[in-house]
Amino acid sequence: MHLVIIGNGITGVSCALAVRRLRPGARITLVSAESAHHYSRTALMYVYMGHMRLSDIKPYEDWFWDENRLGLVYATATALNTAEQLVVLNNGTTLRYDALLLATGSESKLGGWPGQHLAGVQGLYGLPDLEAMARDTHGISRGVVVGGGLIGVELAEMLHSRGIEPVVLVREARYWASVLPPEEAHLVDRQFQENRVPVRYHTELREVLGDAQGRVRAVLTTAGEEIACQWVGLAIGVTPNLSLARMGGIDTDRGILVDELLRTSAAQVYAAGDCAQHRQPAAGEVPIEQLWYTGRLQGETVAHTICGQPTRYRRGIWFNSAKFFNLEYQTYGRAPAGPVAGMDHFYWEHPSGRAALRVYFQAAPPHAVAGFNALGLRLRQDVCQQWIRNHTPVAAVMAELGAANFDPEFFPQHEQALVAAFNRQFPQQPVVLKRRKGLRALFG
Amino acid sequence: MSSTRTTPPLPASSPAEKLALSVVAGGLLTLLLALADADPARQQRWFYLALGLLGSGMLAWSWLKYGRHPAGVQQHSLWLRASTSRGAVAWVTGLVLTGFYVVLYWFSNDDGHGHFGPLNNLVHALDGFSRALRARPADQWFLYGTFYTLAVLLMGVRALWKYRHSRYQLIRTASVMFFQLGFAFLLPGLLQFFQQPEFYFTYFWPLKYDYLFPGTVTSLLQKGGLGVFMVFWGAAMSLLATPVLTYFFGKRWYCSWVCGCGGLAETAGDPYRQLADKSRAAWRWEVRIIYPVLVLIVVITVLLWVHFATGSTLLGAAGGVAAKWYGFVIGSVFSGVIGVGFYPIMGARVWCRFGCPMAAYLGLLQKHFSRFRISTNGAQCISCGNCSNVCEMGIDVKQYAQRGEPIIRASCVGCGMCSTACPRGVLNLENGPREGRYQGSQLIHADSLRILS
Ligand SMILES: Cc1cc2nc3c(=O)[nH]c(=O)nc-3n(C[C@H](O)[C@H](O)[C@H](O)COP(=O)(O)OP(=O)(O)OC[C@H]3O[C@@H](n4cnc5c(N)ncnc54)[C@H](O)[C@@H]3O)c2cc1C
Ligand code: SF4
Ligand code: SF4
Numbered sequence: 001m002h003l004v005i006i007g008n009g010i011t012g013v014s015c016a017l018a019v020r021r022l023r024p025g026a027r028i029t030l031v032s033a034e035s036a037h038h039y040s041r042t043a044l045m046y047v048y049m050g051h052m053r054l055s056d057i058k059p060y061e062d063w064f065w066d067e068n069r070l071g072l073v074y075a076t077a078t079a080l081n082t083a084e085q086l087v088v089l090n091n092g093t094t095l096r097y098d099a100l101l102l103a104t105g106s107e108s109k110l111g112g113w114p115g116q117h118l119a120g121v122q123g124l125y126g127l128p129d130l131e132a133m134a135r136d137t138h139g140i141s142r143g144v145v146v147g148g149g150l151i152g153v154e155l156a157e158m159l160h161s162r163g164i165e166p167v168v169l170v171r172e173a174r175y176w177a178s179v180l181p182p183e184e185a186h187l188v189d190r191q192f193q194e195n196r197v198p199v200r201y202h203t204e205l206r207e208v209l210g211d212a213q214g215r216v217r218a219v220l221t222t223a224g225e226e227i228a229c230q231w232v233g234l235a236i237g238v239t240p241n242l243s244l245a246r247m248g249g250i251d252t253d254r255g256i257l258v259d260e261l262l263r264t265s266a267a268q269v270y271a272a273g274d275c276a277q278h279r280q281p282a283a284g285e286v287p288i289e290q291l292w293y294t295g296r297l298q299g300e301t302v303a304h305t306i307c308g309q310p311t312r313y314r315r316g317i318w319f320n321s322a323k324f325f326n327l328e329y330q331t332y333g334r335a336p337a338g339p340v341a342g343m344d345h346f347y348w349e350h351p352s353g354r355a356a357l358r359v360y361f362q363a364a365p366p367h368a369v370a371g372f373n374a375l376g377l378r379l380r381q382d383v384c385q386q387w388i389r390n391h392t393p394v395a396a397v398m399a400e401l402g403a404a405n406f407d408p409e410f411f412p413q414h415e416q417a418l419v420a421a422f423n424r425q426f427p428q429q430p431v432v433l434k435r436r437k438g439l440r441a442l443f444g
Numbered sequence: 445m446s447s448t449r450t451t452p453p454l455p456a457s458s459p460a461e462k463l464a465l466s467v468v469a470g471g472l473l474t475l476l477l478a479l480a481d482a483d484p485a486r487q488q489r490w491f492y493l494a495l496g497l498l499g500s501g502m503l504a505w506s507w508l509k510y511g512r513h514p515a516g517v518q519q520h521s522l523w524l525r526a527s528t529s530r531g532a533v534a535w536v537t538g539l540v541l542t543g544f545y546v547v548l549y550w551f552s553n554d555d556g557h558g559h560f561g562p563l564n565n566l567v568h569a570l571d572g573f574s575r576a577l578r579a580r581p582a583d584q585w586f587l588y589g590t591f592y593t594l595a596v597l598l599m600g601v602r603a604l605w606k607y608r609h610s611r612y613q614l615i616r617t618a619s620v621m622f623f624q625l626g627f628a629f630l631l632p633g634l635l636q637f638f639q640q641p642e643f644y645f646t647y648f649w650p651l652k653y654d655y656l657f658p659g660t661v662t663s664l665l666q667k668g669g670l671g672v673f674m675v676f677w678g679a680a681m682s683l684l685a686t687p688v689l690t691y692f693f694g695k696r697w698y699c700s701w702v703c704g705c706g707g708l709a710e711t712a713g714d715p716y717r718q719l720a721d722k723s724r725a726a727w728r729w730e731v732r733i734i735y736p737v738l739v740l741i742v743v744i745t746v747l748l749w750v751h752f753a754t755g756s757t758l759l760g761a762a763g764g765v766a767a768k769w770y771g772f773v774i775g776s777v778f779s780g781v782i783g784v785g786f787y788p789i790m791g792a793r794v795w796c797r798f799g800c801p802m803a804a805y806l807g808l809l810q811k812h813f814s815r816f817r818i819s820t821n822g823a824q825c826i827s828c829g830n831c832s833n834v835c836e837m838g839i840d841v842k843q844y845a846q847r848g849e850p851i852i853r854a855s856c857v858g859c860g861m862c863s864t865a866c867p868r869g870v871l872n873l874e875n876g877p878r879e880g881r882y883q884g885s886q887l888i889h890a891d892s893l894r895i896l897s
Contacts, residue, residue: 010827043828050454050524052718052833059827059846061723161520163455194514292826296888316887321824323867326516326609330824330869378869381822381887406821406872408863410611 001026003306004087004095006077006244007103008032009041010292011273013059014299015101015306016070022307028069029095031087033076034126037062042292044130045154049161054127080248082266099306102245102256102264102271103299106238106290111146115208120216121232124151133158133233140164140230144219146205147235148175153188153324155233156197167227168192168199169219175199175324180373181337183347183356184329187375190353191325200225208232238290240275253277255288260312262302270306272298278313284334285315293319317385318371327354332384333371335360343370346394348421350376350414357418361394367429369397377414378406398422398431405437413437454524461508467501479565491569499598506602515609517865519834527788528715534788542785549776552584560584577633589629592708596624599711606714612860612873616700620707628704641667643674646702648682650741651802653775656682657745657767658752687809693875694816695806696858703802705795708784709836710859713792717861720791720838727838730798730855737774738804744770774799793836797855807854815875816858818851820844823888825870831862845870848888852881 003019005012008030016028030038043057065072073095079088080100087095108123110116120136122129137143141164145155148170156166172178174185175192192199204222211217218228240255251257251265255277258264264271273295274288281287289298294315304311321330335358336343344363349356355376361367368391372384383404387397401415419433457465471494478490510518527533552561560567560583567587574582600621607613627646636642641664649656655678664671689697699706709717720726747763750756783795796803810816818841825848831841837855841862844851851862851871863871 040827040829042826043830046519046828046830049519050521051519052829053523056523056833057829059829059842061840063724161455293823296823319822319824321826321868326514328867328869378821378872381824382885385822385887406819406869408610408612408860408872409874410615412611 001098002096003028003099003101004097005030005101005103006032006087007101007105007273007275008035008038008072009103009105009273009295010038011105011295011299012101012103013038014296015103015272015303017068018300018303019307020068020070022303022309026307027071029071029073031073031075031077031089031095033074034128036072036074037065039127041126044124044126045158048130048134048158077244078247080244080250082248082250082269085268098268100269101302101306102250102269102275103273103295104241104244104275106274107241108234109237109239110234111205111236113205113208115210115216116234118208118210118216119214120230121208121234123234123238124155125238133231137162137164137231142167142227142229143231143233144169144205144227144229145233145235146219147237148172148177148199148201149235149237150176150322151235152233153322155235156192157195157325159231159233160195160197164231166197167229168197169203169205169221170199170201171204173201177337179337181347181358183349184358184373184375187327187349187353187356188324191327195325205232238274240277240288242275245271245275261305261310262298262313263305270302272302282315289315291320317388319381319385327376328374328378330374330379330381331372332379332381333360333369333388335371335373346398346422346425348414348418350417355414357414359394359397361397366391366393367395368392369394380404380406395429395431399434401433402436407437454521458508461505464501464505464508467497468505469501471495471497471499471501475566478569479563481565484568487565488569488572491566495594499594502598503601506605510602510605517609517867518606519865522718528718530719530789537788538786541787542781545781545785548584548588549780554583563587574633577630578636580636592704593624593629595712596704596707597621597711599714603711603714607864610860610864613864616860617710619701620703620710623702624704624707628707640670641674645677646704648678648686648802649745650682650738650805651703651705651800652678653741653745653770653801654767658748686806687813690806690809690816691814694814694856694858694873695803695810696816696856696873698806699796699803699857700859705779705783705800706857709792709796713787713836716787716792717836718791718833719789720793720797720836722832722835722838722840730838733798734800734804734807737799738801740766740770741774741801774801791836791838793838793857796857797837803855803857810856811852811854815878815881816852817874817876817881818844818856818862819872819874820848820850820885821868821870821872822885823848824868826868828867830865830867831871834861834865836861841871848885850882850884
């Protein structure tokens, strides 16, 4: 079998590794236009900030691919013929496949603003963007970041690390309003303040203004403010990269349409990761998932189907994590940004504003736990997921909270304060702290 | 993927930072004055002025650089600055350090008239302090010990500021500063003051290999009660306490909490931790070198004891010659010249990783008879590589984390930096039951490909 994978991101690579394991004899070819070797997209910011070099963000050393007989082709796939099962590359070769995985990822969304074509206006998705950003932020004093999401805060942190003042425009009333409840967003806002990053809430970009050389010189906001700047980062989200799929006549909508087995409309062609759109997402799940974790999971899942073990994509219990300047964030299960009928929650915040925990649970007895938001504390994923899966009552969760504590040794332990706060907020479900932190607690 | 094309310019240091650094530079120049001035009184004045400038400049600079910013991971421009990314400054620093060690080890012996080679003036500048502490004039080793301790203390303060968001790092840094100052500097000095053997209670065989050599043991035993206790302490720590403590805490109880070599690496070497080579090739060299060193010192020790017990002259000669060569090649060249001289090029743990027999011994215990492991938090790893980057032992931590597997490696010194640096809270140093110690997370499908052989 010859499996051709377009895209060497986490999705393509996860699929390749899983297929190698399931089918030791398969021929596997990974094609990528972006880089000769797989690298971690999530670590782009650290390269800009000088924490690491590009070679440090490669998840595998270069010998890995050869030793595991994974063929790498550094080229762009320019045409796809699904009838004859052929992929044409821009280096003049044509690959015949028995199975084809489209793992072409995303592209930065552009908002269609006047002036967005000016030099110094860009998104951040891949290596060319990183290069452009490094070049265009040379010696500048201010950059405007458009978008109050995860990439937005990363861009702000990147600029800040070079002594460039970032000004962040956020359309909503608070940071990442679609995901974070107000209290959590407020803690992120404190990070912005502490690092002296000005944020304009309720503010959108209206126009990018250029100078005579065609370079950005300022932005105009919907609030009517003109902000002088030498660089603009657009971080309003990403959109699936569909060019090859469209060329091959494969059904697309916003993404490449796939069924539960991650099959596209063409025989022997699969799609997974950022570029895929599920025709029928499971209840409560979104059709397009643009995360490192889901890319990995989809890649592994589709590998099974490709190897003759049809496997439905099941995302499982949601989880995600991020870091806002110095504030770590982890979330598990269902953690809506606003009130949801039938769901209640408990919130605790440390007086320092550097740690907080929100526990979501069903309003009806036995108050099964549904999700967690943790800021500035680390929670054990295995334990949280087990509680959520087993519908553990929130009182039991609070009593056993120490079992989920993943903070390093000697860190302050907040379980007692948490339980006390819980008992104040929910006196009808009195809790006695049973378990403090420790591995023993997990296995014992 | 070339790295130059994405290299933005360094942000300029603030005028205050520049001022602090020039005070440090002034301190170094003043040290040269002390070295050059023949007048003993002025020597001493220059010397202490130099220490004052170095100390205050370093402290001021550390505060300006780390203390003023909000507490958190501060790694900006690490790989962009010449000093911390093997640039010209790093090579010069490496050469100066290496040169210092060469002069210290081979050209600074007392010529019999109290003259200590090129470092003579610096040594004598310390006579007063040495008399007060040890009731004897200074020698080149006292000068070295003073510099070493100052480096651990000053750079220790820098580390405290830099890592103040992590209590693990605060306590651990305070611990290495305490053991260096108290047990590796003041206490041996005081012992000498009271006419007792100069003994280091925090160094054990096989690192301090001669502590279990028959020669050292017999001479200590002749020194009366305290000498007997020292022999007992040395043997008990090497053979009893080491396995027990390592069983409970991993090798970190020693390597990154107590040991002086580790202490210097964790403080003065902190700017260089990212330079440790993470490649599989480097790992292979590590295994090829460090275990033979352990075997060598065990064999030499046994030889010497057999000779001692049987009086065989042949064994005695072989053991003696081997011990001498071991002392030269491993004790001086490897642990000193290469171990510290190459800090700015190969990272601060070259000796600990490739050469130290104590690390090899602790590592075997840690790998096979310990409750220690670094746990991985489910499937949260994003393969960003921050953990591997800061691992001074050159462990490619992310290889394990991205598979959801715990990290159980002989070489891990438990510095905790991987856990501190991880932006997703994935890693945690833990002591726990040995059952299931290798068990990975169920939340990630670890591929069974051969990554690490
Ligand atoms: C700056 C940034 C930070 C992020 N941080 C996080 C995070 O912290 N956590 C998280 O969960 N997610 C994060 N994400 C999202 C995450 O990185 C993506 O969801 C994930 O990388 C998608 O993986 P993929 O393999 O599906 O696609 P990609 O990684 O985009 O890989 C697709 C590859 O295919 C190549 N390609 C496309 N078309 C062709 C063609 N025709 N021929 C050849 N090659 C082609 C592309 O060049 C690209 O290299 C971040 C994303 C960005 C941009
Ligand atoms: S693995 Fe982590 S704790 Fe161990 S030596 Fe490396 S950085 Fe330190
Ligand atoms: S363990 Fe943490 S630091 Fe290491 S690669 Fe994973 S996310 Fe990055």
